Every structure is written in C-alpha cells, then in structure tokens.
Amino acid sequence: MITAFQKKKENIAEYLLYMWQIEDLIRANDFDIDKIDSNIISKYSNLSNAGRKEMRDWYESLIDMMHREGVEKFGHIQLNRNVLIDLGSLHKQLLGNTKYPQYSAEYYKTLPYIVEIRSKAGENKKDELETCFDALYGILMLRLQQKAISPETLGAATQISRFLAQLAVFYKKDYNNELDLD
Numbered sequence: 001m002i003t004a005f006q007k008k009k010e011n012i013a014e015y016l017l018y019m020w021q022i023e024d025l026i027r028a029n030d031f032d033i034d035k036i037d038s039n040i041i042s043k044y045s046n047l048s049n050a051g052r053k054e055m056r057d058w059y060e061s062l063i064d065m066m067h068r069e070g071v072e073k074f075g076h077i078q079l080n081r082n083v084l085i086d087l088g089s090l091h092k093q094l095l096g097n098t099k100y101p102q103y104s105a106e107y108y109k110t111l112p113y114i115v116e117i118r119s120k121a122g123e124n125k126k127d128e129l130e131t132c133f134d135a136l137y138g139i140l141m142l143r144l145q146q147k148a149i150s151p152e153t154l155g156a157a158t159q160i161s162r163f164l165a166q167l168a169v170f171y172k173k174d175y176n177n178e179l180d181l182d
Contacts, residue, residue, distance in 0.1 A: 013168040019080050031063050088129050093181050110163040113156040132160045
C-alpha cells in the first residue's frame with residue numbers, strides 16, 4: 001500500500017503495473033483476506049501493528065471493489081481503468097501538440113510493436129496504451145515464472161518501456177502543473 005502511493009507519485013506507469021499485480025495477487029489468494037495477511041502482509045516485518053492494520057484495510061477495500069465491479073476472474077477495477085483513461089487523454093494531448101515532438105517520435109517508434117501485438121490479440125483488441133501495458137505486464141509475469149523471452153519480445157518491451165516512461169514523466173509534470181499544453 002505504501003509502495004502503491006509512492007509509485008503513484010513517482011511513476012504512474014510503474015504504479016499501474018504494480019496495481020495490476022496486486023489485483024492478481026488478490027485473485028491468487030482467492031479473495032481471502034486471511035490468506036493475504038499470511039502470504040503477503042506478514043512478509044512486511046518492518047511494519048508496526050498499525051501499519052499492518054492499514055495494509056489489511058487497503059487489501060480489504062480492493063477485494064470489495066473487485067467484487068462490486070465484477071472483476072474477480074479478469075479485468076481491472078475502475079480505479080486502475082481511470083489511470084488508463086487519464087493517461088490516454090494526456091497521450092492524445094501530447095500527440096496533438098507541436099511543443100512535444102520527442103513524445104510523438106517515441107510514439108511512432110513504438111507504433112509498429114503496438115500494431116503487431118494488437119494483430120495477435122484477435123477479438124480482444126484494446127486501445128494502444130492498454131496494449132502497451134498488457135505487453136509489459138505479460139513480460140513481467142514471464143520473468144516471475146522464469147520463462148524464456150525471445151530477443152524480439154525483449155526489443156519490443158524495451159521500446160514500449162521507453163515510450164511509457166516518457167508518458168509517465170509528462171504525466172507527473174502535468175500532475176504538478178508543470179506541463180504547458182496550450
């Protein structure tokens with residue numbers, strides 16, 4: 001939870017990937033707060049009892065959201081979808097603004113990878129940013145499972161990461177009212 005708040009302030013892309021992982025951890029623990037307490041929260045030995053309670057409450061609120069929003073099997077809570085919506089809005093503004101040619105250049109370097117990934121998605125096509133996040137999250141999962149990742153996939157991930165990192169920097173600037181989009 002503390003990690004989530006820090007990531008949200010520092011790097012919105014890392015935050016979103018982290019929150020997707022939290023959703024999957026909740027699913028893997030069968031939405032059982034006692035399992036989450038035992039398998040996750042208890043591992044934070046540096047937390048005070050109040051900190052543990054706060055973390056447990058946070059997980060319970062996420063469990064409740066996931067149930068209420070019907071994302072028990074797959075999908076993301078509205079909280080996380082709102083981050084994607086905000087990023088999508090900023091993405092469109094940056095692409096449409098001549099003050100940020102480096103952003104457009106990074107996007108156009110990434111676009112062939114997005115097109116390729118979406119062509120493999122079948123009927124499950126998502127918007128461009130969600131496609132990028134899905135790709136990075138998939139690679140994260142492969143790494144956690146210690147599965148092989150092809151050099152082509154790693155090349156795509158590197159470019160997608162550069163693009164999302166740049167978007168995250170602009171997001172932080174926009175959040176801090178340091179971005180001129182006029």
